[in-house]
Each structure stands twice: as C-alpha cells, then as structure tokens.
Amino acid sequence: MQVGKPILYSYFRSSCSWRVRIALALKSIDYETVPVNLIKDGGQQFSKEFQALNPMKQVPALKIDGITIGQSLAIIEYLEETRPTPRLLPQDPKKRVLVRMISDLIAGGIQPLQNLSILKQVGQENQLAWAQKAISSGFNALEQILQSTAGKYCVGDEVSMADLCLVPQVANAERYKVDLTPYPTISRINKALLALEAFQVSHPCRQPDTPPELRA
Amino acid sequence: MKQVPALKIDGITIGQSLAIIEYLEETRPTPRLLPQDPKKRVLVRMISDLIAGGIQPLQNLSILKQVGQENQLAWAQKAISSGFNALEQILQSTAGKYCVGDEVSMADLCLVPQVANAERYKVDLTPYPTISRINKALLALEAFQVSHPCRQPDTPPELRA
Numbered sequence: 001m002q003v004g005k006p007i008l009y010s011y012f013r014s015s016c017s018w019r020v021r022i023a024l025a026l027k028s029i030d031y032e033t034v035p036v037n038l039i040k041d042g043g044q045q046f047s048k049e050f051q052a053l054n055p056m057k058q059v060p061a062l063k064i065d066g067i068t069i070g071q072s073l074a075i076i077e078y079l080e081e082t083r084p085t086p087r088l089l090p091q092d093p094k095k096r097v098l099v100r101m102i103s104d105l106i107a108g109g110i111q112p113l114q115n116l117s118i119l120k121q122v123g124q125e126n127q128l129a130w131a132q133k134a135i136s137s138g139f140n141a142l143e144q145i146l147q148s149t150a151g152k153y154c155v156g157d158e159v160s161m162a163d164l165c166l167v168p169q170v171a172n173a174e175r176y177k178v179d180l181t182p183y184p185t186i187s188r189i190n191k192a193l194l195a196l197e198a199f200q201v202s203h204p205c206r207q208p209d210t211p212p213e214l215r216a
Numbered sequence: 217m218k219q220v221p222a223l224k225i226d227g228i229t230i231g232q233s234l235a236i237i238e239y240l241e242e243t244r245p246t247p248r249l250l251p252q253d254p255k256k257r258v259l260v261r262m263i264s265d266l267i268a269g270g271i272q273p274l275q276n277l278s279i280l281k282q283v284g285q286e287n288q289l290a291w292a293q294k295a296i297s298s299g300f301n302a303l304e305q306i307l308q309s310t311a312g313k314y315c316v317g318d319e320v321s322m323a324d325l326c327l328v329p330q331v332a333n334a335e336r337y338k339v340d341l342t343p344y345p346t347i348s349r350i351n352k353a354l355l356a357l358e359a360f361q362v363s364h365p366c367r368q369p370d371t372p373p374e375l376r377a
Contacts, residue, residue, distance in 0.1 A: 108234075
C-alpha cells in the first residue's frame with residue numbers, strides 16, 4: 001500500500017523529531033522531510049492543516065504505509081516491528097524493559113517538562129531555571145540507572161531506542177546550559193553515539209530547515 | 217527516579233508504568249494488552265504516550281509544587297484539557313467500544329486514571345464525549361474496579377469505597 005516515500009513532519013531543533021530521524025537513518029529508511037517551524041507564524045504546528053494531520057499539534061509525525069502517526073516512541077516501535085533490522089530493542093524482555101524504562105524517563109519525564117510549550121507558560125524570566133531543573137532532576141536519576149545498565153551504550157553494547165532518546169536530550173541540556181559534570185556516564189555514552197553516522201546525518205545542524213547560521 | 221510505580225518481578229525492579237506494562241505483556245502474553253497488527257499497536261502506543269508523556273507529567277504532584285499553590289488548579293486544568301482536546305479528536309478515528317477498536321488495551325489503562333485526575337482537578341468533561349463514554353465502559357470492568365484508588369491497602373478511611 002506504500003505510495004512513495006515516507007514523509008516526516010519535523011523541526012530541525014525538536015529533540016523528539018531527532019529521535020525519529022536517528023531511527024530512520026539507522027534502519028536506512030529513505031524519507032522526505034516536511035519542515036514544521038514551531039516558532040514562525042505563531043507556530044506552524046497550530047495550523048488547521050497540520051492539526052488535521054496530527055491532532056496533537058506536535059512534531060514529529062510520520063506518514064508511512066498509509067497511516068500518519070505521532071509520538072516519537074510509538075513511531076520508533078512501529079518502525080522496529082515493521083522494519084526489524086537492525087534491532088533497536090534487544091531480544092531479551094529483561095533488557096527490553098530497561099531500554100523502555102530509560103526511553104520513558106527521558107521522553108516522558110524530562111522532555112515534556114522543558115519543551116517550548118511549557119517554557120512559554122512559565123514565562124521568559126523563569127525559563128532557564130525551569131528547564132535546568134527539569135533536566136538535572138531527570139539526569140540525576142538517569143546517571144544512577146545507567147551505572148547498572150550501560151555498556152558501550154545505554155543498555156549493554158548495542159545501540160537501542162534509549163540511545164536515540166539520550167543524545168537529543170543532552171543537546172537540550174547543553175542548550176539550557178546544564179552543567180554535565182555530575183553525569184559522566186551520560187556524557188561518555190553521548191560522545192560515543194555522536195561518532196556514529198546515523199546520529200550525525202540526523203543532527204539538527206544538518207536538516208533541510210536548519211537556519212544558515214546554525215548549519216554544520 | 218524516586219517515583220511510583222516500581223515493580224519487583226522475576227528478579228528485577230523496574231520503573232515507568234508503560235515499560236512495566238510492556239514487560240508484563242511480553243512475559244505474560246494473555247490476555248493481550250496490545251493488538252497483534254502493528255498498525256493498531258502503534259495507535260495504542262500513541263494514545264498511551266499522549267497521556268503518559270503529554271498530560272500526566274505536566275500535572276503531577278512534583279510539577280504542581282513548582283508552580284505554586286495559587287496556580288495549581290489552572291495549571292492542571294490547562295494540561296489536561298489541552299491533552300484531552302487532542303485525545304478526543306484521535307479517538308474519533310480509533311475508538312470502538314474502547315480506545316482502539318473493541319478490545320481493552322494499554323491505552324485504556326492510561327485513559328481511566330487520567331479521567332480520574334481530570335475529575336479531581338474539576339475539568340469540564342462535556343467537550344469530551346468519546347473519552348467519557350469509554351471511561352464509563354471501562355469502569356464497569358472488574359480489573360478497573362479492584363485496582364481503583366478507593367480500594368487500595370493505603371486508601372485513607374474517608375476515601376474508601
């Protein structure tokens with residue numbers, strides 16, 4: 001039922017979009033990007049057209065196999081089930097749960113507390129402190145968890161969905177000037193992942209909608 | 217993570233409710249909590265993530281403490297109605313008897329507790345007829361009753377069913 005390439009609705013700087021871009025790159029899935037600027041025109045995600053496509057008025061959304069889906073982790077799990085190689089989730093349920101736990105910690109416990117929408121609500125003078133608090137609280141827990149789960153990457157030595165969540169969140173941490181010294185495991189893993197091609201081609205500085213001054 | 221729930225099972229201790237539920241699904245697969253068809257599974261996960269990642273974290277105790285007591289109600293109501301606006305729209309195309317088709321799924325496990333939060337924070341549910349209908353149907357099921365907050369070992373006497 002495939003009609004042309006999958007289409008990814010993405011914003012270059014959206015950490016959630018970056019997660020999906022990494023997954024598509026790792027699985028060598030060729031796709032088209034339709035940029036959705038979260039700031040221009042009051043936020044293009046609020047347009048009627050985009051809302052019809054994705055009622056959550058958020059990026060990323062992926063149009064694939066005749067369906068349009070939102071929520072980065074739901075998208076990634078769909079890609080995993082329909083394009084299973086290379087794996088993004090280990091085979092062993094006791095390792096899979098660790099990957100999901102770490103992914104949910106980041107995607108549910110950190111990012112939503114420091115996304116554009118929330119930061120708008122807390123007001124400009126409070127934004128930096130709020131974002132820093134959300135990220136450091138989460139990273140405190142994550143650093144501790146990684147002590148027992150990490151090998152080369154978040155869970156053992158294979159790249160997993162947890163790693164797809166980690167790198168964009170570290171980029172957000174850097175953006176909001178969070179001191180990463182308390183998080184040596186997070187930093188080490190982030191560095192190792194950024195050396196991989198899929199994390200580079202999907203990087204915010206290399207997207208069709210990356211502004212010229214931020215381009216790699 | 218200094219949060220509940222955490223489950224100690226099969227020699228491991230795990231946190232994050234959806235990760236726990238997916239683990240239970242993989243190790244105790246019947247009855248199913250996720251459909252077999254990947255195109256339906258993704259809908260279940262999308263709805264679950266919308267609630268568990270997009271609504272609840274924005275109105276949990278920890279956040280409400282940060283926004284300050286005088287702002288709490290408005291903040292919680294905004295988080296929940298924004299999310300419910302999107303959810304109601306999505307359910308128009310996914311729902312049958314329950315959130316996705318006619319089988320209880322992980323999405324339904326997320327819906328009922330979130331509706332309870334909505335009621336707690338006095339969110340007007342009139343704009344959300346599909347959410348309300350599904351919530352009512354689910355609350356009639358035994359699993360949703362025995363697990364209800366009013367029936368737990370730590371339920372305070374004045375809130376007990």
